[in-house]
Amino acid sequence: MVDRNSQVAQLSPEQKRTLLKQLLEEKAAGGKAGLQMAKAAGGNEQGQQDCGELPANIPEEYYRIAGFPDYLELSKQAELFAQLQIANPYFRVNEAIINNKTSIDGREYISYSSYNYLGFSGDERVTQAANEAAKRYGTSVSASRGATGEKPIHGELEAELASLIGVEDCVVYVGGHSANVSTLGCLLRPRDLVVCDALSHNSIIQGCILSGARRILFPHNNWEALEAILKQNRRNYERTLIVVEGVYSMDGDIARLPQFVDLKKRYKALLMVDEAHSMGILGRSGRGIGEYFGLDPRDVDVWMGTLSKTFASCGGYIAGSKELVQLLKYSAGGFVYSVGITPANAGAALAVARLLRSETGRVARLQNNARFFLEFAQANGLDTGLSKDSAVVPVIIRDSLKSIKLANALFQHGINVHPIFYPVVADGEARLRFFITSDHTEDQIRFTIETMKELRNKLVP
Ligand SMILES: Cc1ncc(COP(=O)(O)O)c(C=O)c1O
Known part of the structure; x- marks a missing residue:
């Protein structure tokens, strides 16, 4: 293998800075975008390749992680950071509760x-609720909910969230990311269309990929562009789902939800809203983007949120009609084949959901x-x-x-x-x-x- 250390060490400080900039901005040859495309292409064929006769010259980069080009790029970046004496801002250890x-x-x-x-993470009442739930039900529910993992606190949390949002029912998953991936993977199939905002969170994109549905991105928050896509494509697919976020996590702007609701009604589509950064934040009482715009919560088919932000816990939820929740509880991989949320996490989120009403x-x-x-x-x-x-x-x-x-x-x-x-x-x-x-x-x-x-x-x- 090439000795990268000596190669990088020989560069002048100016050359190191330029190389680091290129790596950060992925302009170097074989950047991540290229790699991801290659992976996506290869990924479709996984399991279909004939492995009978192995060619003699399979390169190391295909079977040694230390030789993966993406790993090499990462380690070169770390080395440049060290040589240019730029501190790595990631993975700093925070030693106590983080609030302001x-x-x-x-x-x-x-x-x-x-x-x-x-500021609910660190609030004594929330910590106490988590402790009490762990004491009563244990530190793990030790099974998927459909098997023997179901606890009273799960149902209480789901009922509280559904009532807060103003819909019939809710299902809680162990993670916000997995809630998106599993829900999208469950609701959509290859004959369906999913139209997502161009700035969608990774969990939304991953869920769309898992589903196999045709995916089209519309320019950020641009409902006119979305309408043009729907006009041209809606009739060619069975289910069509529009996905937006209440607040966009990198930009801090709000989805133009009334226009999306109007489009979903006119084009007989479904609408999903990720409220990771809007629940607890938007609206007079913090009930999210629906309250912010004064909309009927039933105008959105799939309300998604995480428990890791406002709710000071860990997990994700999907709320909506009772039919949606029943379907997910029996069919979404990340729910059916995964353990139930821990009692402590459910207890903390439930305490916050109740406190949100009074505080x-x-x-x-x-x-x-x-x-x-x-x-x-x-x-x-x-x-x-x-x-x-x-x-x-x-x-x-x-x-x-x-x-x-x-x-x-x-x-x-x-x-x-x-x-x-x-x-x-x-x-x-x-x-x-x-x-x-x-x-x-x-x-x-x-x-x-x-x-x-x-x-x-x-x-x-
Ligand atoms: C928009 C959005 N959706 C989903 C998630 C995933 O949530 P979690 O971190 O709770 O898994 C995040 C995480 O930050 C997010 O920003």
Whole structure:
């Protein structure tokens, strides 16, 4: 194998910086996009290949993980980070509960990196509910729910969530990501069409791929473009599902839901809304995008949400009609063939769902903080992209390396925020993503924005 260490070590600092930029932005030959396409093509043929006669020259990169081009690219990137003395902003160990603050290596930071939006993770009543559930039912339900894993607390949680959302029923999965993947994989088949927003979360795309349905992406939040797609394609497929997100997790803007509801009705399609970043955040009492727009919750066929954000737990839910929930409970792989959510996680989420009804002050504080952050950032000349009325505020930097350096410089000043770059967002759209919480103070927000403005102006790309 080529000795990559010596190759990289021989480069000048300028060449290292250029190479790192290329790797971050995937412009180097054989970038990830290419690899993913190759994988997708190969993936379809898995299991159909004739393995009788093995050719003698199967390259190492096909059977040694250490030789995988994607692994080599990753390790080269890590090496360049080390050689250029750029700290890796990922996998920092947070030593305590994260709300508006966190503790890393014994130092306190203002945190914008958790989705503990309403500060319920760490709330004593929620912790107590989790402890009580674990004491009563154990630390695992030890089976899938359909077998022997069903506990009273599962049904209580599902009923509470359904009532909060205003629909008939709900099913809780062990993860938010798996809720999307399994639900989409279950509801759609190869003769169906799924039309998703171009900025859809990975879990939505993975679910669409699993289903085998024809997938078309429409330009972000552009209902006119969606209508053109439906006009042209609807009649060629059996089921058609439109998928949008309440709040887009990288941009902080809100789906134009009334227009999507109108389209789904006119084109006899189904509509799914992922409320990972809108439940608990949008609407006067935090009931999400439906409340924000004053819509009838029954106008959406599939409401999806996670328990890991507002609900201070771990898991995912799908809510809607009783028929939808029954179908998923008996047919969705990630529910039928997976263990039930742990009692502690169910207990914590149930406590939050109940507290959400009585503690709307938290929602109001979160909305005020998010508005203040957005307006103060804009007033200081920072580019906040599309963000509006949500608790996700990006500060667009564009250049990947610069976004990492700025995040690291902020870290030195006691502010923890993460950089996001390609392929998570489009090339040239690198950003710092701020998650605002109800616990942030005006002083923290002012300090953050003033520090960021000063540091940004000093940074060399
Ligand atoms: C839009 C969206 N959907 C689904 C998920 C998956 O949720 P979880 O992290 O709870 O698995 C996320 C995670 O951040 C998300 O942002």
